[in-house]
Amino acid sequence: MKKSIIIYLFSLLIYDILVLFYRIDIRFKFVIIFAILISITGIYLSSDIFTDVAAKIGKKLEFSGKTVGILILGIASVFDEIVMSLMAALEGHGEISFGSIQGSNTVVMLAFFIIIPFYYMKTLKTYRLDAVFILASSIIILAFSFIYEDIPAYIGIIPMIIFIIYFYIINRKNVKTNTAPEFEDYPYIYGLISLLVIVLGSYAMISSAIVISDIFNITSFFASFILLGVFGSIPEITMVGISLHRHRVGESTGLITGSTVYKNTLVFALAAFTSELTLKNSYFSIILMLIISIIFLIITVFAR
Template identity: 25%
Template sequence: MFLTVVLLVVGIALVLLGADKLTDGATGLARRFNVTEMVIGLTVVAFGTSLPEFVTSFMSALKGSSEISIGNIVGSNTFNVLMIVGCSALVSPIVISKSTIHKDIPFAILATLSLIVVSLDAVLDGGQFENLISRTDGLMLLGLFAVFMFYTFSIARNKDGAGEQPQALQIAPMSYGRIFLYVILGLAGLVFGGNLFVDAATEIALSMGVSETVVGLTLVAAGTSLPELATSIVAARKGSSAIAIGNVVGSNIFNIFFVMGFCATVSPMPVGSISYFDLGLMLLSVLILWCFSYTKRTIERWEGGVMVAVYLVYLAYLIHQA
């Protein structure tokens, strides 16, 4: 068990390091090709912080642990909104732009509803109906991802959106050699780290008698959301509210449309014991974010405290059920 825990920690470290280096390399590459910082922020950075979820879910799907894969997405999105936005608001109140309220958060709600709908698909297996996210569902999610990307690049062409570029992304040009090194090291860290993480988490779940669903919704979800947590809290502390909230909203959309869509397209995924309660709370968390955003277009510290409290109650519920 001690060795398994060590491998789990090493896996988390490699995934986080890999995501960090790959994001740096991809950002440097984008700037080398004169891509605007708005596009980098809405695509490369959002995708970079979602890479741990992608690798972990993809590895889990390939190993037949679909409950960890789906639980990782559902748990990560719930954790992203309630814990990351909540903790960021506790550090410093988060100012929300009109564009985020009227366009970005509704897109995140659409993504959440899409995942719930495809999770309700039922197929006949062994004389019993089983909920399954099929390849058709996966292709539909990837299609919605393409729509989101088109929307993002449309914003980049809008002169009004050009003034909202993330300040934290203003970095010095990077050499091609360094870009290549970062991308290779990042991919290696993500692949090997994700593999170690999935194996260790599955073994711990089996040895403790805890279902893979609970592990995916809690341990794996929190571990793969660490990049978002660190980015948003640092951004909030530096007063970059747009980065703090944009990171979470963008990552949630990527997790569902791209990560779940890609994984389901490669291998159809049984929903398993992911409950309607888990899916409902994921939706409720985004609706809470949307409602709090309308109060003076700011998420106050007390609202952040409410979001953190809701997640802790949910965590206690999962532990009790386990």
């Protein structure tokens, strides 16, 4: 079984490398659906495998479930957004870069709200600090939108500082545990290959978003918000589903809150440093994320 999985992962990796060198554009619009399906499949399978590898790393380091979610899965799950945002910014598609960040955050947080009553009510109060960082970073992005249409590179320093502070606090608050989580014992190399598939598969999604925006004559931001937002959230949603199925609630919550903070800070900052990040046509998404952040903070405050 593991041998067939590694062969499949290598096949997906080769496909992603080919897409990287032979970019899909409007001339090849007939393969868009095929490209999207392969990218989704690759990201989904790789997210599944990486979740187990992360649990294995967490067990070795005696991390708590929350810490595994925030420091390992959270960082890994935003690698695809980092790649999408950086590649889009480098190619001059600042709207796509920001749209992927906002879309993915919105999808993940809305999914979180739906399943809160079933899994998270008893643990929500422990994520109050995370909620504060999500809200603070959302307010800062809203402030940026009033001042800038294109974010200057130096502005990326602000969200980067917030990311460093958050990461430092979370790392200090880690509680060691000897509890062994349930996971499939994949070799570490599987985790590395899975991460590569997630990262390179994300690039194919950028090409798809650009082509779809051309075909339907819609703004690049809306194409990325809907397409990259939904598909870019696949790693998080997959990892959350696997963690919940294996009764690792703290891990899944940490993944959601951690990845949301990372996208509002780290991913935003890196995209700003790379090229001009464009906030044009994005006000509705910024306000929506701010509302979601406020609701989440209120829930954590009143959680028992």
